[in-house]
Amino acid sequence: MSDYIRKAKFPAILLVLYVLVPLAHAAPGQDTKPNIVLVLMDNFGYGEIGVYGGGVLRGAATPNIDGIAAEGFQLTNYNVEAECTPSRAALMTGRYGIRTRQRPDGPPRGIWYGITQWEITLAEMLSDNGYATGIFGKWHLGDTDGRLPTEQGFDEWYGIKHSSDRAFWPDSYSFAPDSHPDAVFDYVMTGFRGQKPTEIAVYDRAKRTMIDREITDAAIDFIQRKSRENQPFFAYLPYTQTHEPVEAHPDYRGKTGNGSFADVLAQTDAYVGELLDTIDELGLKEDTIFIFTSDNGREGVPRSFGFTGPWRGSMFSPYEGSLRVPFLIRWPEKIPAGQVSNEVVHQIDLFPTLANIVGIDLPNDRIMDGADQSNFLMGKSEKSARESVIIYIGNELFGVKWRNWKMLIKEIDENSYAINRLAYPSFYNLLVDPKEEVPELNYLNDTWVDFPLYQVIEDHEASIAGDSGAPDP
Structure with a gap:
């Protein structure tokens, strides 16, 4: 029995229907389950890209990312959790981070624990309904057996378990390897469902400059393979930038002449452009939902040069600079182009929204905090399905x-x-x-x-x- 059906305790008749009714993938332009590409930046402020007041103001134009807004919907009041792991937990489950940390008995878990095996992830929901699922980038939702991405709904993974602050450790002269069992170097990992992930390379400062290039290449390869196999896909790209250390790939180092952050901004726009071009060249544009967003606002440390636009504060704060981030979504002929709205939306809404679009019932054995925003995003309602966060x-x-x-x-x-x-x-x-x-x-x-x-x-x-x-x- 599939994880999604088992976890959600679906009635037996639904399981029969699930097995007997094949999942068709129609030719581009026909009604079918859309492909989904979700790009998630790391500690990326509201004001970085052009359509949010950044771009050239930040030292690097962002025409490719801006183009998603021109062809789709731009939200100016898209809300997230204030820290990396709670934000990713909320995004993956459609439940507030605090809810995923609740125990059956006792106080809630710590915020860096991630999610338990019991949670149903967006990847599990889609995988159990005919999607190929791949994650390319930072997981940060669990590092123990049973809680890695290929054990939580993803068919394949290329990326890191933890966060990019660990990239400093291998190059630090003061690192103490015997300080604590959990104080260990991070590794770039690759893995497939049903197999133990493999450590490819130590995630150090040199690898840190290369990894977003590698993430992009792995995602493009996945998209091309699944297109040839005529299977709907969910490609999740939680990039490692612009978490510290903000260091560009050698191809982009010094390219803007405006410092490392601008170089990384130019790099990111180019990588997103490659993803968009791949979708277009494969003839999948009308059949693909493409989303660009961030986990939370800019870094909170003074050395970070992130930009939150007009908003106060940074991550780890209750202010808008922590809670509001860019959100752009494109789905030609389904989501009207050129829309901009200041209606309140939260990242927990993505789970029920995609579930409704794909035609999947939500789990009924747990509290879901997200609201279905499909009518709002597709121009059928001017109002968001939520008023509060x-x-x-x-x-x-x-x-x-x-x-x-x-x-x-x-x-x-x-x-x-x-x-x-x-x-x-x-x-x-x-x-x-x-x-x-x-x-x-x-x-x-x-x-x-x-x-x-x-x-x-x-x-x-x-x-x-x-x-x-x-x-x-």
Whole structure:
């Protein structure tokens, strides 16, 4: 029995139908299960690419990425979790990161644990409905047996288990190999479903400059193979840039003359262009959903040169510079071109949205936090299917957004990361005060917003309290 059907406890009749009804892949242009390419940047701020105010302003034009917006839908209020692992957990499961960390008994798991085997990933859902699934890049959702990507729904994987800060370690003269059992070098891995992944090379500073090139090549090869096999595919590219160290491939080092970040921005745009060209050359453009987004805002360390556009803060904060990132989606003839919206959307919405587009029922044995945004994205509704999002940093509830209002019950010191617990919440009207500079600005005229904001928090807390948790391991 497939993992998705087993985990979701589907009725037996659905299993019979699943086995007996073949999954057809029609010729381009016909109604069929669309291919899906999901590009996820790492610590990539809202203001990096041209259509979000960056591009040439940041030292490197981004015409290929900007072209996704011209041919599709650009969101200006796309929300994510504040840290890498919780964000990826939310994206892969359609559930808030805090919910994936709930235990059946006891306190929630730590934020870097990742997801348990019990979770149903986007890859599992698609794989069990006829898709070929490949991940090319950073996983960061589990490094123990049973929790690697090829054990969580992906057919094949090329990339790293952890994060790029480990690329510093092999070149560090102060690294202590006997400090802790978990303090080990990361490796570039390759693997296939049902096989033990293989370590290819130590992920050091030299390999760090090469890996996004290799990720792109592996993804293109996967797309070409699955196109020849006439099978719908899900290609997930969680790039390693622009996480520190931000160092370009030798082909792009010094290319812009505007520093390493601009070089990497130019490199990324070129790689995305290659992916788009591959889709177009294979005649799959009308049958492929192509998404470009990020896991969270720019790096929080002072040495990082990321750009959050008009928003305050960086990752690891409850401010918009942490929570709002680019989101572009293209699906010709299905998603109208040239749309821009400031409606509230969250990364957890991607799971139910793609499930509906593909024609898959959601799991009914767990709480799903995501909302189906297919009507909104395809121009059938001007309104998002959600009005609110919950804000966490780690396992701490910080606040809530509802429409254009935001309430923070905690804030964070942006220099020390100390949590400031507020005697009275801060309120921001994000249209009037987008940089969150003046709490309570206009609030006295609009104290009615207390009711919907607090209601969202109360409903969420009640939902978490009643959640049965995600079983180990």
